[in-house]
Amino acid sequence: MSVPAGQATSFPPDPLFLGFDVGGTNIKMGLVDNQGRTLVKTMIPTHQERGPADACRRMTEVGRQLTADAGVDFAQVATIGLATPGTMDIAAGLLLQPHNLPAWWEFPIRDCLIETIGKPVAFANDANAAAFGEFWVGSGARYHSIVLFTLGTGVGGGIIIGDLSVDGEHSHGSECGHIHIEFGPHARICGCGQRGHLEAYTSAKAVVQRTKEALFSGRSSSLRDRLGAGGELTSLMVAEEASRDDRLCLEIVMETARFLAIGAVNLMHVIDPGAVIFGGAMNFGGPDSDLGRRFLERIRSEVRLRAFPTLAASTAIEFAQLGGDAGYIGAAGIARLQHQRSRR
Amino acid sequence: MSVPAGQATSFPPDPLFLGFDVGGTNIKMGLVDNQGRTLVKTMIPTHQERGPADACRRMTEVGRQLTADAGVDFAQVATIGLATPGTMDIAAGLLLQPHNLPAWWEFPIRDCLIETIGKPVAFANDANAAAFGEFWVGSGARYHSIVLFTLGTGVGGGIIIGDLSVDGEHSHGSECGHIHIEFGPHARICGCGQRGHLEAYTSAKAVVQRTKEALFSGRSSSLRDRLGAGGELTSLMVAEEASRDDRLCLEIVMETARFLAIGAVNLMHVIDPGAVIFGGAMNFGGPDSDLGRRFLERIRSEVRLRAFPTLAASTAIEFAQLGGDAGYIGAAGIARLQHQRSRR
Numbered sequence: 001m002s003v004p005a006g007q008a009t010s011f012p013p014d015p016l017f018l019g020f021d022v023g024g025t026n027i028k029m030g031l032v033d034n035q036g037r038t039l040v041k042t043m044i045p046t047h048q049e050r051g052p053a054d055a056c057r058r059m060t061e062v063g064r065q066l067t068a069d070a071g072v073d074f075a076q077v078a079t080i081g082l083a084t085p086g087t088m089d090i091a092a093g094l095l096l097q098p099h100n101l102p103a104w105w106e107f108p109i110r111d112c113l114i115e116t117i118g119k120p121v122a123f124a125n126d127a128n129a130a131a132f133g134e135f136w137v138g139s140g141a142r143y144h145s146i147v148l149f150t151l152g153t154g155v156g157g158g159i160i161i162g163d164l165s166v167d168g169e170h171s172h173g174s175e176c177g178h179i180h181i182e183f184g185p186h187a188r189i190c191g192c193g194q195r196g197h198l199e200a201y202t203s204a205k206a207v208v209q210r211t212k213e214a215l216f217s218g219r220s221s222s223l224r225d226r227l228g229a230g231g232e233l234t235s236l237m238v239a240e241e242a243s244r245d246d247r248l249c250l251e252i253v254m255e256t257a258r259f260l261a262i263g264a265v266n267l268m269h270v271i272d273p274g275a276v277i278f279g280g281a282m283n284f285g286g287p288d289s290d291l292g293r294r295f296l297e298r299i300r301s302e303v304r305l306r307a308f309p310t311l312a313a314s315t316a317i318e319f320a321q322l323g324g325d326a327g328y329i330g331a332a333g334i335a336r337l338q339h340q341r342s343r344r
Numbered sequence: 345m346s347v348p349a350g351q352a353t354s355f356p357p358d359p360l361f362l363g364f365d366v367g368g369t370n371i372k373m374g375l376v377d378n379q380g381r382t383l384v385k386t387m388i389p390t391h392q393e394r395g396p397a398d399a400c401r402r403m404t405e406v407g408r409q410l411t412a413d414a415g416v417d418f419a420q421v422a423t424i425g426l427a428t429p430g431t432m433d434i435a436a437g438l439l440l441q442p443h444n445l446p447a448w449w450e451f452p453i454r455d456c457l458i459e460t461i462g463k464p465v466a467f468a469n470d471a472n473a474a475a476f477g478e479f480w481v482g483s484g485a486r487y488h489s490i491v492l493f494t495l496g497t498g499v500g501g502g503i504i505i506g507d508l509s510v511d512g513e514h515s516h517g518s519e520c521g522h523i524h525i526e527f528g529p530h531a532r533i534c535g536c537g538q539r540g541h542l543e544a545y546t547s548a549k550a551v552v553q554r555t556k557e558a559l560f561s562g563r564s565s566s567l568r569d570r571l572g573a574g575g576e577l578t579s580l581m582v583a584e585e586a587s588r589d590d591r592l593c594l595e596i597v598m599e600t601a602r603f604l605a606i607g608a609v610n611l612m613h614v615i616d617p618g619a620v621i622f623g624g625a626m627n628f629g630g631p632d633s634d635l636g637r638r639f640l641e642r643i644r645s646e647v648r649l650r651a652f653p654t655l656a657a658s659t660a661i662e663f664a665q666l667g668g669d670a671g672y673i674g675a676a677g678i679a680r681l682q683h684q685r686s687r688r
Contacts, residue, residue, distance in 0.1 A: 087654070144513055159614070164508060168616020169488055170654050178652070179610040181524050194650060266523040270503070270614055272512020306538060308522070310431070310514050 015078035017335040018063050020113075021126060021327030022084045024048060024100030027055065028324060029063060031070055031077070032332035036137035038325065040070040052095065052104040053112055060116040079339040080121045081331030082113055083129035090171040093123050122338040126327050128165045128174055130320075131158020133330030134277050138321040143274025147267045148320065149176055149260065151280035154191050155199040159271055163337055177203070181262045201259040204235040204282045211238050211252050221248035239284045243291040253284050253291065254298050261302030268303070268311050276303075279320030287319045359422035361679040362407050364457075365470060365671030366428045368392060368444030371399065372668060373407060375414055375421070376676035380481035382669065384414040396439065396448040397456055404460040423683040424465045425675030426457055427473035434515040437467050466682040470671050472509045472518055474664075475502020477674030478621055482665040487618025491611045492664065493520055493604065495624035498535050499543040503615055507681055521547070525606045545603040548579040548626045555582050555596050565592035583628045587635040597628050597635065598642050605646030612647070612655050620647075623664030631663045 014034040021028040023046060030041035044062055046055060067074050087096040093110025095101065110123040124132070131140075131148035140146035140160070150156040157176025159166035166173040177199035178192055187196030191203065200206055212233060215221060222241050227233060242249035264276045278296070285292035296319060304312040322329060358378040365372040367390060374385035388406050390399060411418050431440040437454025439445065454467040468476070475484075475492035484490035484504070494500040501520025503510035510517040521543035522536055531540030535547065544550055556577060559565060566585050571577060586593035608620045622640070629636035640663060648656040666673060 157614075161505075161508065161510065164505065166505065166615060169618045170616055170658055172613065172652055172655055173616040175613040175616075175652070178613045179523070180606050180650075182526055182528075183606055184526075192652070262524050262527055266610065267614065269516065269519040269522045270501075270611065271510060272514055272517040272519075274513045306524075308516055308519070308536070311516055314514055 013076055015336070015339055016067075016072060016076050017079055017081060017332035017339070018067065018077050019081040019129075019328035019330070019332030019335065020059055020063070020083065021129065021331055022046065022055070022082070022101075023126070024085070027059060028328045029059065029066065030325065030328040030332065031067055031072065032329055032336075034336065036329060036333060038329065039072070040066050041325065041328065042066055046101075048101050048103050050103070052101075052107045052109050055104075056109070056112045056116045059113065063117065077119060079335040079342075080113065080117055080119050081124065081129070081328070081333070081335035082110060082121050083124045083126040083327050083331040083334075084109065085126050086171060088123075088125060088171050090123055090125065090167050093121075120335075120338065120342070122331070122335040124165065124331055124334045125158075125167065125171065125174070127156035128158040128160075128167060129328075129330035129334060130279060130322075130326035131160050131174070131277075131330065132165055132333045133322050133326035133328075134279065134320050135160040135330075136333040137329060138326060139277045139318045140275050143316070145271065145273040146275045146277055147176065147264075147271055147273045148277045148279055149263065151202065151204075151260075151278060151282035153204050153282075155203050155263075156280075157267075159267075159273070161271065161273070165334065176263065176267060179263065179266055181259065181266070198259065198263040202256055202263070207235040207238055207252060207256055207282070208233050210255070211249070214248055214252065219248045222246040223249065235282055239291060243285065243289065253295055256284075257295050257298035258302045261299050261306060264299065264303050264317065265306045268307050268315055272311060273315065275316035275318055277318050277320050279322075279326060283319060292319070357420055359680070359683055360411075360416060360420050361423055361425060361676035361683070362411065362421050363425040363473075363672035363674070363676030363679065364403055364407070364427065365473065365675055366390065366399070366426070366445075367470070368429070371403060372672045373403065373410065374669065374672045374676065375411055375416065376673055376680075378680065380673060380677060382673065383416070384410050385669065385672065386410055390445075392445050392447050394447070396445075396451045396453050399448075400453070400456045400460045403457065407461065421463060423679040423686075424457065424461055424463050425468065425473070425672070425677070425679035426454060426465050427468045427470040427671050427675040428453065429470050430515060432467075432469060432515050434467055434469065434511050437465075464679075464682065464686070466675070466679040468509065468675055468678045469502075469511065469515065469518070471500035472502040472504075472511060473672075473674035473678060474623060474666075474670035475504050475518070475621075475674065476509055476677045477666050477670035477672075478623065478664050479504040479674075480677040481673060482670060483621045483662045484619050487660065489615065489617040490619045490621055491520065491608075491615055491617045492621045492623055493607065495546065495548075495604075495622060495626035497548050497626075499547050499607075500624070501611075503611075503617070505615065505617070509678065520607065520611060523607065523610055525603065525610070542603065542607040546600055546607070551579040551582055551596060551600055551626070552577050554599070555593070558592055558596065563592045566590045567593065579626055583635060587629065587633065597639055600628075601639050601642035602646045605643050605650060608643065608647050608661065609650045612651050612659055616655060617659065619660035619662055621662050621664050623666075623670060627663060636663070
């Protein structure tokens with residue numbers, strides 16, 4: 001094994017990890033060191049229609065090139081981390097029927113990547129990988145355990161307890177958006193078809209739906225001017241009008257915070273993590289905006305109303321820090337764990 | 345170290361574990377071997393009013409006597425398991441404010457027992473200990489992870505994933521009765537004061553409350569004859585009349601099953617365990633009665649309606665097997681884990 005110049009000592013160099021985060025549109029990847037720092041990163045199109053074997057070949061090629069660009073011998077990459085959307089069988093390394101990768105169904109992706117890249121591959125669900133990233137070097141780095149909610153078109157989740165990613169016995173662990181917070185015929189219908197799930201109240205789609213209902217009921221809002229020309233309502237428009245103090249839109253944002261607080265409290269009473277972290281794009285501007293900070297503050301105050309007092313006082317409620325990098329960083333982190341365990 | 349006759353070999357004898365399960369009325373205890381078999385067991389009154397130090401002295405005395413009765417040298421007992429009701433600080437070994445042990449508040453019970461009994465003590469929440477017992481040698485023994493709901497005056501829970509008991513960062517993990525399944529002003533009030541928790545729908549108290557409301561609304565029921573003389577309605581009476589096919593009582597039982605299924609599905613989507621197990625006395629007769637079996641069958645069918653299809657098809661839904669022994673057996677099991685870790 002050759003080592004890069006400057007690292008040739010009698011000790012082997014620190015291992016590095018290459019993390020891949022496969023999405024329906026793009027595959028993000030990064031070379032991550034033993035401390036969770038990204039040395040280099042890039043992104044390639046998924047081209048899902050070309051199928052998973054083609055993607056594995058391109059991931060290998062670009063991953064090798066990326067490593068070379070960083071001036072690192074590929075031999076120093078100890079283990080690969082691969083995060084994909086579900087459904088999947090993590091233990092078997094299989095993709096089952098991921099809805100945004102229809103050409104990849106029922107495919108042994110882990111073994112395919114092992115074959116093309118020639119290294120051990122740790123396989124993870126993308127939401128759990130993102131949670132592991134935040135846990136390792138993001139908002140969760142100070143805690144022994146975290147729950148991550150990812151807010152977007154749907155609501156995903158990841159749970160990390162110590163070094164354990166709660167993957168579940170059937171690779172369905174940590175589906176934090178799909179818990180009932182309401183039941184009965186009045187409960188809202190979720191993207192999964194069931195009624196009353198947290199996602200049915202707090203996804204971007206749910207925000208749009210709730211806003212439409214309020215407009216339909218006759219509420220006044222500056223949204224009416226924007227929609228007059230016949231545009232499509234989006235959660236981003238709700239956020240924009242809320243940040244301009246439109247009363248209805250502000251109500252929708254704060255009600256979303258209340259629903260998320262109910263979900264957060266459920267997870268706090270089940271897992272009792274050190275921190276509950278909110279990631280994903282549907283964060284009403286996130287930590288860098290006034291509206292985002294008010295949104296988070298409302299989640300916190302609604303949690304304080306509902307959680308056991310000890311937990312209300314001591315559980316951190318934060319935005320995620322790593323943004324779109326969380327997935328490949330977490331995949332690399334899970335690869336690092338697998339590498340460490342293999343050396344025991 | 346002397347060993348009992350017949351075990352004197354050049355190998356040390358298998359370690360044994362003494363498990364204590366402290367309740368408001370009684371302390372159950374048992375001597376448990378390395379395979380989870382109870383060699384001897386007994387029960388002493390808690391005498392909570394005498395305080396925790398007195399209890400530790402009596403636990404030590406009776407525990408030593410119990411071990412001697414089994415013909416075992418006390419030196420063979422490797423580690424002690426101690427399960428208590430919360431609130432508690434597990435890491436610090438402290439009782440905080442357990443509501444059924446008012447004379448024991450803010451007490452370092454683990455160290456007190458270490459002092460009197462002279463052995464390492466593993467400290468656990470009683471519901472998590474019961475879950476560990478079922479996981480080790482009960483209904484959960486075939487699975488890698490379980491969720492236990494304990495049905496009684498309240499609804500408790502325990503979550504075990506691999507060797508991990510989900511105790512939480514603030515000793516509030518696995519409070520599976522205190523998850524919202526409903527919100528808003530119409531949601532039922534829980535024993536903890538919050539609205540909409542699973543316990544508010546499925547505890548023995550909730551069953552009584554829901555039955556009273558139905559009677560008050562004018563529903564006919566054979567309960568009216570029994571209550572005519574001025575008795576107090578209990579969940580046991582509801583179970584008895586349901587098993588005699590009283591229509592209202594049967595509805596209450598089956599509605600309870602539906603609520604529990606909603607709670608079970610929430611935990612299945614968060615933890616994705618191998619099995620969800622229902623323990624505790626409020627089980628409508630449990631596995632040995634026709635009503636109990638119908639109750640469990642209804643939980644299963646309601647879970648199948650609501651869970652992700654993969655989980656609905658593959659997650660076991662069972663009654664607990666160990667009854668009142670689960671707590672001390674699980675405490676012994678957690679003691680065994682601590683012992684094994686201490687020898688690595």
